[in-house]
Amino acid sequence: MAAGMIAALAACGGDSKRVETDLAASNVTTIGINAYLWRASLDTLSFMPMLQTDSAGGVIVTDWYSNPQNPAERMKVTVSILDQDLRADALRVNASREVMSGGQWVGAPVQAATVQKLEDIILTRAREMRRDALMG
Template sequence: MLRRLAPTLPLVLMLAACGGGDRPREIAASQVTTIGVNSYLWRASLETLSFMPLLQTDSNGGVIVTDWYVNPNTPGERMKVTVTILDTDLRADAVRVAALREVNQNGQWVSAPVQAATVQKLEDIILTTARDLRRGSVIG
């Protein structure tokens, strides 16, 4: 087999050497290879929630749980966030955010509603960051 390829080997090597520096750069793959979920969504989620203390992270299961966070500008309320990454593909429906909010009433933390726009905004930020990370990981 090698003898039949030997005459064409220099031609193949020459063609391979024509690396095509003028070709457009390709976007990095959208799937993960080393953890159980999409690595761009995972990294984007960690980056987005980096200002909050983390309580639990599971890269194989795709779950990030923060501890309660009190914004210095609104000390009478606190938030806790859970991000779940549902797929290995970088897709809009592959990330879910759930949030809990409590307000301090007379020294007691009491559950309060979270605006739906808050959860949606966090999902949008994670997706945008993940896409930027992917664009930054171009091949070529």
């Protein structure tokens, strides 16, 4: 909604520099992707070891993580931020899961609800960060 307001203001011939620095904007372009989604993704996955973090490309890849309470199962997550706007379709989460079977890790299905829950957590956290930045 804020991006729409900015576009409307710009169309009215207002000061474009002032519009670009509007703190209410959900479009954060300093790193080429939405900074709130980026930070929220890092926050959400901070308990997992990171293999790759590319802020310019908007990609986070974790290494395999096993919950200490369930060491016979492990997960690996890839987050892609696809846009500069803070929108649900600007975020893609993929997860891989393996279980220990006969002394070897074997691929296992990931419940769709798991990926959806991760996306929801990241989006909620990103919106909280934006709200806090606007109020603070």
